[in-house]
Amino acid sequence: xxxxxxxxxxxxxxxxxxxCHGLRLLGGLGPPLTATALQGKPKAYLESIIMHGMPEQAxxxxxxxxxxxxxxxxxxxxxxxxxx
Amino acid sequence: MKPSFGRWLTKSATxxxxxxxxxxxxxxxxxxxxxxxxxxxxxxxxLQVVENSNNVSLGGVTGLGDLSHAAAVFSRDxxxxxxxxxxxxxxxxxxxxxxxxKRVMQSGNSIGGAISQDGRLLAVANYSPGGVRIxxxxxxEMKWDIPAMGAxxxxxxxxxxxxxxxxxxxxxxxxAGEIWLLEVNEQKEPQIQKWRQVGAQPYDALITPDGRYxxxxxxxxxGIVLIDLWHPEQGPRRILQGYGRGNEKLPxxxxxxxxxxxxxxxxxxxxxxGHHEVLVADVNSWKEVAHIPVHSQPVFAMVRPDKRxxxxxxxxxxxxxxxxxxxxxxKVVKQLRPGKGIMHMEFTPKGEEVWLSLRDENRIxxxxxxxxxxxxxLPANAPSGIFFTSRAHKIGL
Numbered sequence: 034x035x036x037x038x039x040x041x042x043x044x045x046x047x048x049x050x051x052x053c054h055g056l057r058l059l060g061g062l063g064p065p066l067t068a069t070a071l072q073g074k075p076k077a078y079l080e081s082i083i084m085h086g087m088p089e090q091a092x093x094x095x096x097x098x099x100x101x102x103x104x105x106x107x108x109x110x111x112x113x114x115x116x117x
Numbered sequence: 118m119k120p121s122f123g124r125w126l127t128k129s130a131t132x133x134x135x136x137x138x139x140x141x142x143x144x145x146x147x148x149x150x151x152x153x154x155x156x157x158x159x160x161x162x163x164l165q166v167v168e169n170s171n172n173v174s175l176g177g178v179t180g181l182g183d184l185s186h187a188a189a190v191f192s193r194d195x196x197x198x199x200x201x202x203x204x205x206x207x208x209x210x211x212x213x214x215x216x217x218x219k220r221v222m223q224s225g226n227s228i229g230g231a232i233s234q235d236g237r238l239l240a241v242a243n244y245s246p247g248g249v250r251i252x253x254x255x256x257x258e259m260k261w262d263i264p265a266m267g268a269x270x271x272x273x274x275x276x277x278x279x280x281x282x283x284x285x286x287x288x289x290x291x292x293a294g295e296i297w298l299l300e301v302n303e304q305k306e307p308q309i310q311k312w313r314q315v316g317a318q319p320y321d322a323l324i325t326p327d328g329r330y331x332x333x334x335x336x337x338x339x340g341i342v343l344i345d346l347w348h349p350e351q352g353p354r355r356i357l358q359g360y361g362r363g364n365e366k367l368p369x370x371x372x373x374x375x376x377x378x379x380x381x382x383x384x385x386x387x388x389x390x391g392h393h394e395v396l397v398a399d400v401n402s403w404k405e406v407a408h409i410p411v412h413s414q415p416v417f418a419m420v421r422p423d424k425r426x427x428x429x430x431x432x433x434x435x436x437x438x439x440x441x442x443x444x445x446x447x448k449v450v451k452q453l454r455p456g457k458g459i460m461h462m463e464f465t466p467k468g469e470e471v472w473l474s475l476r477d478e479n480r481i482x483x484x485x486x487x488x489x490x491x492x493x494x495l496p497a498n499a500p501s502g503i504f505f506t507s508r509a510h511k512i513g514l
Binding site (some may be wrong): 044047048049051052053055056057059060061062086089091093094098 | 159160183184185186203204226228244245274291318320336337368369370371372433434458476477499
């Protein structure tokens with residue numbers, strides 16, 4: 034994945050996911066997305082939530098905006114701890 | 118004789134020196150704060166003090182922590198701003214000296230604040246731990262802690278906090294679906310009136326500019342909860358029920374904000390959640406007057422101070438666009454594309470200009486509201502909220 038696209042994804046993660054999860058992903062209306070908070074959650078489960086959302090919660094589906102590759106890359110970053 | 122003369126000399130010399138200093142300081146830059154405001158730079162935890170007479174930045178203030186979703190309220194003398202940050206920090210900033218004069222870490226995670234009718238108390242709404250904390254606005258000393266324990270026995274995230282004339286504050290519990298009216302004063306323990314089961318997931322709320330009606334938007338269902346604070350005994354009632362009219366609700370990439378002051382011409386303008394519409398209701402009957410089709414999902418619908426126009430911005434990924442609704446005809450009369458990441462709009466006190474924050478373009482744009490011409494551009498680091506001191510004297514802001 035191109036460096037520029039990675040930067041765009043990180044920007045989206047902090048700014049737009051950050052609307053609910055906090056700019057530092059420490060939580061807000063949505064839960065925290067720190068490596069500790071996500072510990073033990075399977076990658077496929079997290080990818081599925083991002084792609085399809087959680088209809089009863091405030092989590093929207095991101096399919097149509099993010100590709101499966103984008104989501105896979107973002108989940109890897111989250112699991113390794115991209116939050117400050 | 119000698120010592121006391123010496124003392125007199127020392128005293129008067131000190132007094133004279135102090136007086137000279139005070140005069141020098143006072144004369145250096147005496148000014149009011151009525152045309153001042155601040156711009157939140159959320160990525161860098163800083164803000165800019167700005168002036169809307171000449172559209173300039175007067176300087177920056179740093180060290181404010183995590184400012185994602187930061188909101189500001191003002192002291193009634195218009196000199197101090199109170200900033201609630203996402204990291205739970207509460208800061209008091211002097212707009213004249215551009216210093217953080219006090220800062221406390223008041224919770225884990227906060228969402229917004231309100232200042233009381235008399236300006237003495239500051240309330241902060243918290244997500245975690247869910248509740249409201251009340252501070253002395255002079256010292257930032259915490260006076261009361263009100264955990265938002267819903268009927269379900271769990272702490273709830275608090276949203277839609279506003280000041281209420283004659284009482285103190287009102288707010289909504291997102292998880293529990295409740296609205297609480299709080300009365301606090303020095304004489305007695307806080308009194309809370311609680312309305313349970315008002316609706317699913319109130320996500321934000323507003324109080325009308327006259328302080329009479331509290332309206333909470335629901336995320337979990339199509340509808341708005343209304344409380345008439347002149348008649349709280351009548352309890353909450355539902356308005357604009359099912360405003361989506363069976364249309365499939367679209368994914369919501371950003372929660373709308375309701376504190377837009379969008380009351381004009383006996384009508385209230387509200388962003389619809391999950392639909393590309395601005396809802397309009399009559400404020401006497403609370404019946405729906407119109408759905409105005411707009412560019413995308415609205416975030417803010419803000420009325421110009423003279424009430425003639427409503428300016429609307431939109432959620433991701435359409436947050437590069439602004440539309441302007443003409444109040445008498447209920448039509449979109451102008452569409453602008455100022456740039457990417459428009460987070461907030463703030464009108465000058467009488468509304469001849471509007472400031473827009475373009476988060477993803479690192480700048481502030483100022484437009485005339487009559488000709489829609491861009492008149493100024495100011496650099497800013499990922500700007501989000503813009504707050505002018507004219508808010509200091511308005512109920513609910």
